Amino acid sequence: MTAKEPIESRLEKLGRAIGSDELLVSNVMGRIGSIKVDQKKFAELKSPDVSGLRRFIMNPLTRLAAAAVIIIAGVLSITFLHKSVAPAYALEQTIQSYHGMRYLHTKFFCCENDAVAKEFWFEFDESGRIKKMRINHSEWFGGDVYVWTENETKSWDPKRNSLMIFNDEIYTSRVLGMDEVKGPRLIVEHLYDQEEKGLVEVEIDETSNKAEPIVLTATYLTEGDRFCDRRVLFIDKSTKFVTKIEYYVFKEGKYTYSHATEYFNYNVPIDANMFNLADEILPDTHIIDTRTQDIGLAQGNLTDEEIPIKVVREFIEALIAKDYAKAGQIYGGRPPAEFEQDWARQVIRLISVGPVVQPEKLHKIHPDRVLVPCTIEIEKDGQISRQSHEFFVATVVGRRDRWEIQSSKSLK
Amino acid sequence: MQTDAELIKAALDGQKETFAELVRRYERPVRAIAISILGDHHSAQDAVQDTFVAGYQNLSMLRNRTSFGPWLMTIARRCALDWANRRPRANPPEMSAAAAIENPDGRLDEENEALLAAVVELPEAERQVVMLRYFAGHSVNQVAEALERSVGTVTKQLSRAHKRLRKILKES
Numbered sequence: 001m002t003a004k005e006p007i008e009s010r011l012e013k014l015g016r017a018i019g020s021d022e023l024l025v026s027n028v029m030g031r032i033g034s035i036k037v038d039q040k041k042f043a044e045l046k047s048p049d050v051s052g053l054r055r056f057i058m059n060p061l062t063r064l065a066a067a068a069v070i071i072i073a074g075v076l077s078i079t080f081l082h083k084s085v086a087p088a089y090a091l092e093q094t095i096q097s098y099h100g101m102r103y104l105h106t107k108f109f110c111c112e113n114d115a116v117a118k119e120f121w122f123e124f125d126e127s128g129r130i131k132k133m134r135i136n137h138s139e140w141f142g143g144d145v146y147v148w149t150e151n152e153t154k155s156w157d158p159k160r161n162s163l164m165i166f167n168d169e170i171y172t173s174r175v176l177g178m179d180e181v182k183g184p185r186l187i188v189e190h191l192y193d194q195e196e197k198g199l200v201e202v203e204i205d206e207t208s209n210k211a212e213p214i215v216l217t218a219t220y221l222t223e224g225d226r227f228c229d230r231r232v233l234f235i236d237k238s239t240k241f242v243t244k245i246e247y248y249v250f251k252e253g254k255y256t257y258s259h260a261t262e263y264f265n266y267n268v269p270i271d272a273n274m275f276n277l278a279d280e281i282l283p284d285t286h287i288i289d290t291r292t293q294d295i296g297l298a299q300g301n302l303t304d305e306e307i308p309i310k311v312v313r314e315f316i317e318a319l320i321a322k323d324y325a326k327a328g329q330i331y332g333g334r335p336p337a338e339f340e341q342d343w344a345r346q347v348i349r350l351i352s353v354g355p356v357v358q359p360e361k362l363h364k365i366h367p368d369r370v371l372v373p374c375t376i377e378i379e380k381d382g383q384i385s386r387q388s389h390e391f392f393v394a395t396v397v398g399r400r401d402r403w404e405i406q407s408s409k410s411l412k
Numbered sequence: 413m414q415t416d417a418e419l420i421k422a423a424l425d426g427q428k429e430t431f432a433e434l435v436r437r438y439e440r441p442v443r444a445i446a447i448s449i450l451g452d453h454h455s456a457q458d459a460v461q462d463t464f465v466a467g468y469q470n471l472s473m474l475r476n477r478t479s480f481g482p483w484l485m486t487i488a489r490r491c492a493l494d495w496a497n498r499r500p501r502a503n504p505p506e507m508s509a510a511a512a513i514e515n516p517d518g519r520l521d522e523e524n525e526a527l528l529a530a531v532v533e534l535p536e537a538e539r540q541v542v543m544l545r546y547f548a549g550h551s552v553n554q555v556a557e558a559l560e561r562s563v564g565t566v567t568k569q570l571s572r573a574h575k576r577l578r579k580i581l582k583e584s
Contacts, residue, residue, distance in 0.1 A: 024439055
C-alpha cells in the first residue's frame with residue numbers, strides 16, 4: 001500500500017488487515033446463551049421508585065454526598081456497564097408533559113450583549129412532529145425570514161427583495177436537526193438517550209421553593225455535541241415545561257456561557273399567516289423557484305472537482321459576452337440587472353480559473369461547497385488591470401444535480 | 413437484508429440467533445475500534461467479545477434502535493479502555509488460526525495504523541458508513557438499508573469521509 005493509492009482501495013486493504021475471527025460468533029453466542037434480556041425487568045429497573053441514582057441536591061451536605069455517589073457510580077459504570085441504570089425521573093415527567101403540544105414560540109439569544117438573534121414559531125401535529133416553522137433572523141443575522149413546511153421552504157431576503165422557494169432533503173434534515181427546531185421535548189429525549197449511553201452526566205437541582213424552577217444540568221462526559229459541552233435546563237415545576245436552556249462550552253478549564261434559548265407561549269395558537277409569506281413579499285419581489293427553474297449548471301458526467309470550474313468559467317464568459325441572463329442563472333438565479341449595474345460590465349478577459357480548494361469547514365447545508373479561485377482582466381476608466389476573486393460554488397438546494405455560484409469575494 | 417432495528421427487535425423477542433447477524437455485521441468495525449485503542453489484534457480479541465456480550469445484555473436499554481452502531485462503538489471504546497487498564501495480561505486470548513496467519517505479529521503496519529487512526533477521528537455518521545462499507549464489506553445499498561438512510565445520504569457521507577480522510581492523512 002502506498003500513500004498515493006486511492007483512499008477507497010486503502011480502506012479496503014485496511015478492512016482486510018483488520019481481519020475477522022471465525023470463532024467470534026460462536027464464542028459470543030456461547031457467552032450470551034445463558035443471558036436473558038427481559039423487557040419487563042428493565043422497565044422495573046427504570047421506574048423512579050427503585051432508581052438508585054436519582055439525584056435531588058438541596059443543600060451543600062447532600063450535594064457533597066451525592067457527588068461522592070456520582071463518582072462511585074461513574075467508576076462502577078465503566079466496569080459493570082450492564083448494571084448502569086438511567087435515572088431521569090424529572091426528564092421523564094418533562095417528556096410526558098409535552099404530549100399534545102401543538103404550538104411553541106422560541107427566542108434564541110447570543111452574542112456579546114445576549115441579544116435576540118433568531119425568533120422561531122412552531123406548529124406541531126398530533127404526534128409531536130413539526131408541521132410548520134418560521135424563523136425570523138435579526139438584522140445582525142442578515143434579516144432573512146424562513147418558512148418551512150414538509151414539502152416546501154421559502155427563504156425571503158427583504159434587503160435584496162428576493163424570495164427563494166425549494167424542497168431539499170439536506171436542508172430539511174438540517175432544519176429538523178437544529179436544537180431550537182427540535183423543541184425542548186426532543187432535546188430532553190436526546191439527553192435521556194445520551195445519558196442511557198453513558199455519554200452525559202445529569203444533575204437535577206430541585207429546591208423546595210415552588211416558585212423556583214427545577215434546574216437540570218447535563219454535562220457531556222466525552223467530547224460534547226456540536227452545540228456545547230453542557231446544557232442547563234430550567235423546568236417549570238407545575239407544568240414541567242422547559243422555559244429556558246442555557247448552553248455552555250468548556251474553555252480554559254471551566255464551563256463558559258455561550259448562548260441561550262427561551263420558550264414561550266406553549267400551546268397558544270399561532271396565526272396561520274405567520275407560516276405564509278404571501279402578505280409580506282412585495283409585488284416586485286424577485287422569485288427563484290428551484291423546483292421549476294434551472295438554476296446553475298447541470299453536473300452531467302463531470303466530477304465534483306470539474307463542475308465548479310466549469311461553473312465559474314461559464315459565469316465569467318457570460319459576463320464578457322454581456323449575457324447577464326445567463327450570468328444571473330449561474331449566480332444563484334439572481335436578476336440580470338444586478339450584473340448589468342455591477343462590476344461585470346468591466347470584465348474583458350478570463351486569465352485563469354481553479355483549481356478547486358476545499359473549505360476548512362464543512363458547510364451544513366452545502367457539504368459539497370468548494371472555493372474556486374479565478375483571475376480576470378478588467379477595464380476601468382481606460383486602464384486595464386488584473387483582479388483575483390474567489391467564488392463559493394455548490395449544488396443548488398433542492399436540485400443537487402446542478403451547481404451554482406453562491407457568493408464571491410474580491411481578493412484585490 | 414434486515415435492518416439493525418429489525419434484528420434487535422427479533423433478538424429482544426427471544427430469537428437470540430438473530431443477534432449473531434449483528435455480530436457478523438459489526439465485527440470488523442468493533443475490532444477496528446478495539447485495535448485503535450489497544451494497538452494489536454491479540455489484545456483486541458477479548459475486548460471485541462466483551463463488547464458484543466455487553467451489547468446484548470444492554471440491548472433493551474437502547475431506546476433508538478437505529479442508533480445501534482454508534483451505541484455499540486461507545487461500548488467497544490469502553491471495553492477496549494477497560495482491557496487497556498488491565499494490562500499486562502498473563503494469558504494471551506485464544507485467536508483463530510486465520511486471524512493469526514493474516515496478522516502474525518498482531519499489529520497493523522504503519523500506514524494502516526495511521527489510516528485507522530484517521531477513520532476513528534471521523535464524525536460519527538461518516539465513521540459508521542466507512543466501517544460498514546470497507547471493514548464489514550457491505551455495498552452502499554446494504555449500508556443504506558442497515559442504517560435506514562437513503563442511498564444518496566450514504567453516498568454523500570462516504571464522499572465526505574474520503575475527502576476528510578485525505579485531508580487528515582495529508583496533514584499527518
